[in-house]
Amino acid sequence: MNDQPRRRPAKPHRRPKKDPVRFLAFEALRAVDERDAYANLVLPPLLKKARAKGDFDGRDAALATELVYGTLRRQGTYDAIVAACIDRPLREVDPPVLDVLNMGVHQLLGTRIPTHAAVSASVELARVVLGEGRAKFVNAVLRKVTAHDLDGWVEKVAPPYDQDAEDHLAVVHSHPRWIVSALWDALGGGRAGIEDLLEADNERPEVTLVARPGRSTTEELVKALGEDNSLPGRWSPYAVRMAEGGEPGALEAVRESRAGVQDEGSQLVAAALAAAPVEGRDTRWLDGCAGPGGKAALLAALAAERGATLLAAEKQPHRARLVERALAGNPGPYQVITADGTRPPWLPGTFDRILMDVPCSGLGALRRRPESRWRRRAEDLEAFAPLQRGLLREALKAVRVGGVVGYATCSPHLAETRVVVEDVLKGRGGEPVEAEWIDARPLMPGVPALGEGPDVQLWPHLHGTDAMYLALLRRTG
Numbered sequence: 001m002n003d004q005p006r007r008r009p010a011k012p013h014r015r016p017k018k019d020p021v022r023f024l025a026f027e028a029l030r031a032v033d034e035r036d037a038y039a040n041l042v043l044p045p046l047l048k049k050a051r052a053k054g055d056f057d058g059r060d061a062a063l064a065t066e067l068v069y070g071t072l073r074r075q076g077t078y079d080a081i082v083a084a085c086i087d088r089p090l091r092e093v094d095p096p097v098l099d100v101l102n103m104g105v106h107q108l109l110g111t112r113i114p115t116h117a118a119v120s121a122s123v124e125l126a127r128v129v130l131g132e133g134r135a136k137f138v139n140a141v142l143r144k145v146t147a148h149d150l151d152g153w154v155e156k157v158a159p160p161y162d163q164d165a166e167d168h169l170a171v172v173h174s175h176p177r178w179i180v181s182a183l184w185d186a187l188g189g190g191r192a193g194i195e196d197l198l199e200a201d202n203e204r205p206e207v208t209l210v211a212r213p214g215r216s217t218t219e220e221l222v223k224a225l226g227e228d229n230s231l232p233g234r235w236s237p238y239a240v241r242m243a244e245g246g247e248p249g250a251l252e253a254v255r256e257s258r259a260g261v262q263d264e265g266s267q268l269v270a271a272a273l274a275a276a277p278v279e280g281r282d283t284r285w286l287d288g289c290a291g292p293g294g295k296a297a298l299l300a301a302l303a304a305e306r307g308a309t310l311l312a313a314e315k316q317p318h319r320a321r322l323v324e325r326a327l328a329g330n331p332g333p334y335q336v337i338t339a340d341g342t343r344p345p346w347l348p349g350t351f352d353r354i355l356m357d358v359p360c361s362g363l364g365a366l367r368r369r370p371e372s373r374w375r376r377r378a379e380d381l382e383a384f385a386p387l388q389r390g391l392l393r394e395a396l397k398a399v400r401v402g403g404v405v406g407y408a409t410c411s412p413h414l415a416e417t418r419v420v421v422e423d424v425l426k427g428r429g430g431e432p433v434e435a436e437w438i439d440a441r442p443l444m445p446g447v448p449a450l451g452e453g454p455d456v457q458l459w460p461h462l463h464g465t466d467a468m469y470l471a472l473l474r475r476t477g
Contacts, residue, residue, distance in 0.1 A: 016127035016135075020055040022103070025067035026129055029099040032072065032371050039068050039371060070106045071099075072370040073202045076174035077150075078102040080157040081109075085144040097134055100126050104142045109150040119143065165191070173198035178378045179363060186412040186457070193461075200460035205367040207242040208233065208264050209251075210294070212301040214331065215258040224251050234464055235447045236267040238298065257328045262294040263368075265458045265465030269408045270295040272443040272456070273355050274302040276472050279402030285310045286351045288341040288395055289358055291319025293326030295408075296336075299355065304332020308353075311346075313339040342390040349400040356395045357408040358388045364410040364467030367460055381415050388416060392424045396433045396475055404438065405473045412457055412467040421455070421471045434477030440470050 024046050031037040043065065050056040056064075071078070082101050083090040090098070104122030107113045113121075119142045126135035148156065158171035166184070170177040175198055184194045211218045221240040222230040229246060233239025239262075242248070253259035285303050290296040290312035300310040312327065312334065314320040320338045327334055339345050341356065361380055362372050388409070395405045409416050425433060439454040449462045455471040 016124055018128050019121060019125060020050060021060050021064050022067065022121055022125045023128065024050055024056075025064045025071075025103060026096075026099060026125060028064075028068045029071060029103065030096060033095050033099065036375065038369055039072060040368060043068055066111065067103055067106065069204065069370060070110050071103045072374075074106060074110060074174045075102060075370075075374060076176065077154065077157075077171060078105040078109075078174075080171050081105055081145060081153045082141060084153075084157050085141045094134075097126075097130060097138065100130060100138055101141055104138065105145055108142065108145055109153065115146055119146065161191070169194065169198060174202060175366075175373055176376075179366075179373055179376070182363065182378075182413050186414050186417075187459070196461040197459060201366045201373075202370075203367060203460075205263075205460075205466075206231075206464070207245055207248060207261060208267075209240045209242065209248060209254070209259055210236070210238045210262040210267050210298060211240065211253070211259050212257075212297055212330075213238065214301050214305050215329075216253045220253055221251070221259055224253065233264055233267075235444065236264045236271065238267055238271070239264045257297065257326060257330075260294060260297060260326060262298070263365075263466045263468075265364075265463065265468035266294055266410075267298060268444050268447065268458065268465070269357070269406065269468050269470045270298040270355065271302070272440055272470060273353060273404065273406035273472070274299060275443045276353070276404045276406070276438055276440075276474075278352050278404050278474075280352075281400075282306065282352045283308045284351045284353075286346075286354045286395075286398065287312045288344075288354055288356045288391065288398075290314045290323045290336070291316060293319075293323035295355060295357060296323050297326040297330070300327050300330045300332060300334045303334070304330060308332075310334040311351075312336045313341060313344075315340045341394055342387065344394055344398060346398055348397045351399050352403045353406075354395045354399050354403070355406045355408065356391050357410075358384075358391050360384055360388065360409040360411040360416045361413060362410055363413055364458075364469070368466070381413065384416060385420070386429075388420045389424055389429060392420060393430055393433065396424070396435055396473065399475050401475050401477060403475055405435070405475070407471045407473065409469045410466055412459070412469060417457070417469040418455060418471070421473070425473075433475075435473040435475050438472035438474050440472045443472070 028042050031042045047061050107118035123135050123139045126138040154172055159167050161168040166177050166180050169180045187193050209221050211221050218240050229244045231241040231243045248254050248261050285308050287296040291314040296312040303310045312323050314323050317338050324336045361376050366373050392407050399405050437454040440456040441450045441453050450456045458465045458468045
C-alpha cells in the first residue's frame, strides 16, 4: 500500500486572453515612446486595421482612443502615483511595464470602468505583453492604487501649492514644471487663469471643420453632418464644429478638399492676414511654411475670390505633398513648391501678403498632441530661435513696401512669439528691418480677450482654440 500523500493535479496552464482594445492601445503607446510617433498619426491606421478585421465596433474604438489619449495626458500625474506605490525609482521600471501601469491607473482613476474590471484587464494585458512575472508586479501596484480616488492620490503626491506652486500645478495638471512656468509667464495673472489653461490642455478638443470659401459652405457641412452633430464656429465664419465627433473623411466635401479639418484658431490667423489692409497692389500671396496645408488651402480660397495668386512653399517634400493634396481642385491660380524660406528662390519685394507660420515647440497644441509635453525640453526653444528669426527676416524682405507679413506660431511661449518679432524689428542678430506693427485685434471681429495688442494671442481656455499667436507687420521701407 502506498502511504505517500496524493498530489493535487496541477492546474492546467491558462493561456492569457488577448483583449484587442487594450492591446491596440498598448501598441499605440509603445509607438509613441519608442519611435517618437504622435498618437494622432499612429492611432487612426491601427483602428482602421482593427475594424477591417472585424475586431472593433464604434464603442471599442472610442475606448481605445480614450485609453491612449487619457494615459498620455495624465502621464505626469500617473507617474507620481505609481512612484508612490513602488519601492524603486520610477526610472528603473521598464517603459513597457510603465505603459501598462499608467493605462491601468487611468482606467482606475480617470474612467468609469469598475475597479475589479480595470485591475483584471490590466493584469491580463500584462500577461500577454510582459509575461507572468511582471504581470504579478502590475497586479500588486494597481491594487495599491485602488486605495484612493484621483483627488485622494493628488493630495498625497503633489506638494502643497503654498510651498511650491509650479510643482503643485505640474503634478495636479500633468504638465512638466518648465511648461507650467512658461505658460504662466505668457498668460500672466494669478492662479485661476493658469489652472484653467492647464485644465483645458487636458480636455479632448472638438473636431472643427472649415468650409473653404467659394468651394463649400457651412450650410453644406451642417446638412451633411446633421443638426445633432453640428455646432456653429465660435469665431470663424468658415467653421463648423462636430458636436458628437465622428469621421470627417466620410464627408464628401472633405474628401474633395472643398472643406477640411482645421482648428478655429488656425482659421482666424489665415483670415486675419487676408483681411489686413495693404497699400496698392494685392495679387501675389505667399504661404512660406505651408505644410501640412490647412492655412494654405484657406488662403488659396480667399485669394481666388479676389483674383490673387497663392504660392505655397514648404521645405519638407513629404509635407509639400500634403499641401498639394489640401489645395487640390482649388479653382483659383496657385502653385506649390518645395523651398526653404530662409534661402528663398523668389526675389525681394515680390509679394503683397505673406504668412510665416514658423516651426515651433507646439506648446499651443498640447490638447491635440499630449505626448509633446513629455517630449519637449526647455532647451529645444534655443534650436528653434535662429530659424524663426531667419524666416521672419526673409519674409520681410520678400514682401513689397506697403505689403503685410503675418508671423504666426502654435505656441504662446514668449521666446517664440513677441520676443522674436521685437528682435527682428530692432535688428538683433541681423540687419534692422523697416516695418511697423498692425493691430491684429480688429481683424478678428467678435473675438474677446485678445490681449493688449497690437499682436494677438489665442488660448484654449478663453477661446476654445489652440494657443495660436499672430503678429502683423507692414513693410515701410
